Amino acid sequence: MPDQVLIRYGKVPEVAKFAVPAGLAFERDEALVVRGPTGAVLGEPLEPRAAGTDEEEVDEKSFHVLRLADETDRERATALRMQCEAEFVDWLQRIEDWNLELDLIDIDRTLDGEKLILYVLGDRGNDTTKLALMAATKGFGVIEVQPVSAEGPIPLQSGGGCGNCKKH
Secondary structure (H helix, E strand, C coil), X not given: CCCEEEEEECCCCEEEEEECCCXXXXXXXXXEEEECCCCEEEEEECCCECCCCCCCCCCCCCCEEEEECCHHHHHHHHHHHHHHHXXXXXXXXXXXXXXXXXXXXXXXXXXXXXXXXXXEECCCCHHHHHHHHHHHHCXXXXXXXXXXXXXXXXXXXXXXXXXXXXXX
């Protein structure tokens, strides 16, 4: 199994163990391009790593480090952050126009710019689903609505459904 390192990632920061490819060394706090549940984003290792010798391939479905971030990656992340700041008020207005009971707290984009993540305060429920559906039907591209609580992002419930269903 490839080496794993704790990495902080995302606009509303999360920490997870990411698989690291053999031969990749980095220092704590060095910018990395990582693939997590939302897609490719910049991440920050919370521990250094010497070049490993483990030759096993990294599972493409898991959390994994893609590479060290270069100047192009950092410039792209800055441009996307500025774009998100410019779009924030428009998303607030859409949520109001669509009569959704959601408090938008932040927005982010994956490093490729293809996916928009809308961070909303509260739990998963009907309005988070409606927001994602309305955005998709209006042609806003790939949208992920990520509810956030005081403890951080709220994960999807396993087993499917909306997360509001009671198990018997």
